[in-house]
Amino acid sequence: MPSKQSNKAIFLDRDGVINVDVGYVAAVDDFKFIDGVIEALIKAKQKGYLLVVITNQSGIARGYFSKEHFLTLTQWMDWSLADRGVDLDGIYYCPHHETKGIGDYKLACNCRKPKPGMLLDAIGELGIDVTQSILIGDKISDLQAGITAGVKSNYLVRTGKEITEEGRALATAVFDDLASIIDML
Ligand SMILES: [Mg+2]
């Protein structure tokens, strides 16, 4: 069914953007919202953006944690945000890894960033206009997925992985954190 691609959205990486990246975060106890993120997401909703989380979760492929474990944490995150007035519009994750995956998870999929598969699914399912939308990530693979999907602005934040020269060159701009980006929208 053709959908009107009229919604503007913010595509959000999870680790290093929403929560502190301590590496393969899989338990509620390890999940800490970065300061100011929830307040910023409230503002983003007020500014009319859909909020769509796009996250690579190769910890599932590698057998570090189960898909059920991930989904339990995701539900907790979703409820924690909803409790504060932030309803996420979509959460997309890739459980695969091309070389390190175990069993069915060893797959050269189209969803693992830098591939744009998760974004393309969201764009179709949520009627997103990429020319009005932005992506916020902490790694070059986040930016590459956004650029390939046609997202207008692809930003890096300094709250996650260290910013590389390559990342700086590819990013529309680099900001201290998610809140700084929402403030200027
Ligand atoms: Mg990240």
Ligand SMILES: [Zn+2]
């Ligand atoms: Zn995948």
